[in-house]
Amino acid sequence: MKINKYLVFISFLLLSFTSLAAPNTSLVNSSLIEKSLADTQIQYPYEGVPVQWKFAHPAPPVSLLPPVWQKGFDWLNVATGKGITVKQYGGGTLYGVKGGVKAIRAGIADAGTCYALYESKGFELTNAFSVSTVAPENTYLTAKIIAELSPKYLRPEFEKRGVHLGHIFPMKPLTLMSKTPVRKPEDLKGKKIASFMRPSNAAKVMGYEEIQIPFPEVYTALQQGVIDAVIWSEMGFVPFKIYEQAKYFTDINIASGTIETCINKRSFKKLAIPLKQAVYDTQQKLMLALVEKNVTFSKKAISLYKEKGVEIIALTPEERGVWMNTYKPVKQDWLAKCEKSGKDCRGLLEDIDRLAAKYGGMSDNELVKSLLDKPVQGIIEF
Numbered sequence: 001m002k003i004n005k006y007l008v009f010i011s012f013l014l015l016s017f018t019s020l021a022a023p024n025t026s027l028v029n030s031s032l033i034e035k036s037l038a039d040t041q042i043q044y045p046y047e048g049v050p051v052q053w054k055f056a057h058p059a060p061p062v063s064l065l066p067p068v069w070q071k072g073f074d075w076l077n078v079a080t081g082k083g084i085t086v087k088q089y090g091g092g093t094l095y096g097v098k099g100g101v102k103a104i105r106a107g108i109a110d111a112g113t114c115y116a117l118y119e120s121k122g123f124e125l126t127n128a129f130s131v132s133t134v135a136p137e138n139t140y141l142t143a144k145i146i147a148e149l150s151p152k153y154l155r156p157e158f159e160k161r162g163v164h165l166g167h168i169f170p171m172k173p174l175t176l177m178s179k180t181p182v183r184k185p186e187d188l189k190g191k192k193i194a195s196f197m198r199p200s201n202a203a204k205v206m207g208y209e210e211i212q213i214p215f216p217e218v219y220t221a222l223q224q225g226v227i228d229a230v231i232w233s234e235m236g237f238v239p240f241k242i243y244e245q246a247k248y249f250t251d252i253n254i255a256s257g258t259i260e261t262c263i264n265k266r267s268f269k270k271l272a273i274p275l276k277q278a279v280y281d282t283q284q285k286l287m288l289a290l291v292e293k294n295v296t297f298s299k300k301a302i303s304l305y306k307e308k309g310v311e312i313i314a315l316t317p318e319e320r321g322v323w324m325n326t327y328k329p330v331k332q333d334w335l336a337k338c339e340k341s342g343k344d345c346r347g348l349l350e351d352i353d354r355l356a357a358k359y360g361g362m363s364d365n366e367l368v369k370s371l372l373d374k375p376v377q378g379i380i381e382f
Contacts, residue, residue, distance in 0.1 A: 032368045033289050037075045044278040046083035051275060053086045053267065056094035056103065056112035066090055068293050072286040080278045084271070086111070104262040105162040114163065114262035117198060122161055124338045125153045125348050129170060130198040132255040132330040134349065136356045137320075140367040142170040142256065143291050145355045147284055147371060151378035153348050164268055164380045166261035167283035169290040172298050173253035177237055177246035178229035179222065183313055185326040188229070194218050195231040197255045205329045215240070222246055233257075234301035235294075243308045250313040253320075254327050259290075268380065276382050284375045288368055 055073065059065045066088055073086035089112075095103040100114030116123035117130060129135045135142045146154070146168050158165035174197060176182055189207035196215070203210040211227050215236060221227045222245035230242060231252070237243060261283070268276060305312060315323065331349075338345035359367065 032365060032372065033285070033292055036285060036372050037071045037289065039075065040078055042081040043079045044081075044083070044274040046080050046272060046274045046278075048083070048272055050082060051084040051271065053084060053110035054089055054094070054112075055086050056089045056100075056109035058090070058092040058095075058097045058113065060091050063090075064293055064297070065290070068289050069286065071289060072282050075285065076278055076282045079282075080275055084275050084278065100260075101158075101161050101163055101262060104264050107264050107266060109264070110267040111166055111261060111263045114260050116157075116258070116260050119161075121341075123157050124341045124343055125345065126157055126168070126258070126260065127198070128334065128338070128345070128348055128352075129168070130255060130257050131334045132197065132202060132327045133324050134331055134334075134352060135170060135173065135256045136360070137173060137253045138360075138364070138367075139170055139172050139256070139291050139295055140288075140364045141356060141359055141362075143287055144359055144367050144371060145352055146170060146258075147287070147376040147379070148355060149348065149351055150376065153344070153351070155379055158262060162265065164263040164265055166263045167287040167379075168261070169259045169287050169294075171233070171257045171259070172294050173256045174231050174233055175237075176229055176231050176250045176252050177242050177310075178248045178250065179246055180228065181248045181311070181313060182229060182250045183315075184319065185323055191228040192226065193229045193231060194221060194227045196233070196236070197231055198257065201333045202255075202327065202330045205333075206326065218242060219245060234298040238301050238304065243305050243310050247309060248311050248313060249302075249305050251315060252323055254323060261286075263380070268382070273382070276380075280380055280382075281375050283379070284371050288371060292368075 055069065057065070057069070069088060073088070077083075077085050089109060094108050094112070097113075097115055098118045100112060101116075101119060103109065104112055104114055116126040129142065129146060136145070150165060150168070154168070155165050178191075180187075182188060185206060191208045192211050193203070193208045194211050194213055195203065211221070213221055213227070218227070218230055218232075218236070219240050219242060222230070222242065230237070230246060232242070237249075243249075263279070268279065271279065302312060335345055335349065362370070
């Protein structure tokens with residue numbers, strides 16, 4: 001599978017994460033995140049010369065992502081008594097989806113997106129969270145796990161490439177829309193599917209044919225019978241009105257995707273200690289705010305599908321277990337390749353499972369509160 005396909009997919013997510021805004025009532029009590037970002041108290045007193053930072057990303061103004069980032073930057077500005085101001089440079093004006101790590105390392109921006117998936121090597125552990133069946137279905141739980149495991153597993157990959165890891169935003173796992181019902185893995189056999197899952201051997205394992213087409217052609221491909229189903233995201237299904245051609249929705253939730261943020265080491269080093277702590281703490285607030293926006297987007301999408309006559313195939317725990325077991329060889333394939341890098345890939349998977357079991361009984365509110373009240377330390381050492 002060619003990486004360009006996934007470059008297009010992420011670019012599209014940045015564009016399409018737009019019109020379906022979060023509903024008035026969030027899955028997580030919005031007072032937890034919104035109240036935190038709306039706090040007008042000076043929490044990190046700073047009396048030095050105000051600092052100006054550039055934050056770069058490829059998302060266009062119409063995307064939902066820039067407003068979420070801006071809320072975090074506004075909070076940072078208030079919390080430091082206007083000690084630091086962050087200005088966004090979006091739409092790929094400073095660099096695009098690819099090359100973020102190099103650009104941040106070079107100081108083109110002080111911070112910004114840096115997609116690990118599009119680096120040729122060096123981010124084997126970071127990319128694990130986009131592999132089938134690795135991340136939990138609950139995106140808040142995945143965010144908690146990523147934060148806790150970052151100091152041990154993920155931070156070194158970014159540091160070795162000359163940047164600090166800011167935060168990693170895990171997107172809600174991919175789902176499936178089809179022209180005929182897909183209730184169990186065997187229903188995929190023989191089908192022609194446009195899948196925007198990250199590179200893997202999933203098609204071979206599941207017995208379907210993967211059709212590689214640009215996302216603008218998905219609707220027509222369904223309409224003309226070129227493909228039978230799409231493994232994608234609500235952020236793709238909704239703006240391209242895939243629900244008009246595919247009247248069955250299955251929440252397979254097998255593989256996620258991530259958006260990484262990097263910070264320039266020199267820019268961070270120059271900050272006074274109060275500003276360093278403020279920038280650091282902002283990262284996990286931003287991660288949570290992005291997760292909430294994504295989750296509420298997806299929730300509203302389900303309501304839209306129902307209005308448009310789509311059958312929602314909700315899997316029982318037993319049925320989901322069958323899907324997970326069927327996809328396990330995909331993870332094993334990633335593990336075999338990852339271990340060739342000499343990294344503790346197996347240890348990462350074990351720790352993901354351990355933390356998923358440890359925190360799996362927590363509510364979304366509890367998961368959010370735990371990170372807001374006590375951000376994980378050690379992702380950047382200072």
